[in-house]
Amino acid sequence: MSDFVVSARKYRPQTFDTVVGQKAITNTLKNAIKNQHLAQAFLFCGSRGVGKTTTARILAKTINCFNRTEVVEACDQCESCKSFNEGASLNVYELDAASNNSVDDIRGLIDQVRIAPQLGTHKVYIIDEVHMLSTAAFNAFLKTLEEPPAHAIFILATTEKHKILPTILSRCQIFDFQRIKVKDIADHLAHVATQEAISADPDALHLIAQKADGALRDALSIFDQIVSFCGTTITHKAVLENLNVLDHDYYFKVVENALNEDIPACLLLFNDVMEKGFDGHHFLVGLAEHFRNLLICKDPRTANLLEVGETTEKLFVEQAKKVDGAFALRCLGVLSKADVDYKSAKNQRLLVELTLMQICSVKSELEKKNP
Structure with missing residues (x-):
């Protein structure tokens, strides 16, 4: 045994x-x-x-x-x-x-x-x-x-x-007892990885910590599962595959396309997400959180509320400089309404696509109001 x-x-x-x-x-x-x-x-x-x-x-x-x-x-x-x-x-x-x-x-x-x-x-x-x-x-x-x-x-x-x-x-x-913070869980996982002679990408451990939702026991169970999948080297990509988590890159691309008012690119990106087996509601919630994180990055006083790895944090800070606060708030409003309407919608895919079209139109709407 x-x-x-x-x-x-x-x-x-x-x-x-x-x-x-x-x-x-x-x-x-x-x-x-x-x-x-x-x-x-x-x-x-x-x-x-x-x-x-x-x-x-x-x-x-x-x-x-x-x-x-x-x-x-x-x-x-x-x-x-x-x-x-x-x-x-x-x-x-x-x-x-x-x-x-x-x-x-x-x-x-x-x-x-x-x-x-x-x-x-x-x-x-x-x-x-x-x-x-x-x-x-x-x-x-x-x-x-x-x-x-x-x-x-x-x-x-x-x-x-x-x-x-x-x-x-x-x-x-x-x-x-409070829910354990993502950073504290990630630090503990890094300690466990060191003890077990496992090489782990910090962003990968951060992702495991986020998935655990404040429970250290859940985080350690996921860690064991990932080690069984990856062996002695844990990468960010491997964690994404194993946990079936949508990569932040998709959300960064959606925001870039929205700033460029490129509706076709957004629809193709969402189609790619659906073909990989992800749920449309999961995509909407993740995109709303992404816009929330961009707003947080715009003020140094709230920057510490961002619970992501160092590499991803840099990407958020860079994109936050390009995004206007009014634009992010309007997009959050659109996404919040779509989140509420999702369960009652007859055609849920169409609802998400319509939401993406609205987000891509926000920039021009704001420019018309404030020429």
Whole structure:
């Protein structure tokens, strides 16, 4: 059997400082441990792949470490840390509420809470996908959550905070995990690529990070998929092919054609996009984002909102100099209307083609209004 371990598991953070993109939360938790101001119950909320369960495990490990470092990290050397790393810790219990959501499951948990830890100072209970608990199970959990024994700490994790009873929320310290920024994901992928001796184009890693939509776990899964496809050299072109993503070059050409008022060239370009199997709506949304990026590039104060690789950023800056702000805004208005109308249109291809024709006519319309 192969010893391959997916990157999401192999490079799962083991300390607070290695958690990607959640610095405010990890610093707060470290200060709470340092000052001995730990709450009895935490609620970690956020979308998938942003580090909720990982942070919960690191918190559980660090709380029970006998020789914490000066920067409040687990030592990885003491008996408690070793048992945790081996998956044999008696002080950390993980419960998946998706498959253990009945009253009996919670009653079993409550019975365990009464028993004091044999090693270390605290017993930590991590309940994942806590919103899946039944109403009866939540009610059975309330009293224990409000007044647990001194040695018990609960860490609840959920992707759907709105489904949790207000009575549960009021008993927890709530931490909202943010979607991880594209740059942070791309930097982490570059670190993983270096560790794995893989040569990766920065723009290719940026594209993977964008596709992951703020989830580091998704980004690492896509990275493994690309490595299987490319081997030890990841190129921008290979990522485009494998992920079926439309290249920025198409959008740059559309804008050039619109500035030249070249309708036939735009229609031929869209035909090429359709023949490659891309969806017309996907093309419209991508083109609208492209115009938004051009507007962002026109002012140094908003330039850092651009989430693309360095090479692509230079192309955006160059094209932004040629595009007038009024022109870009008018095109965005046309594209926004087409986006809304797309699903209800009987002939969706014609709608996109008409939109491209309108974009190619914007320049002359503005010149007539402002001769």
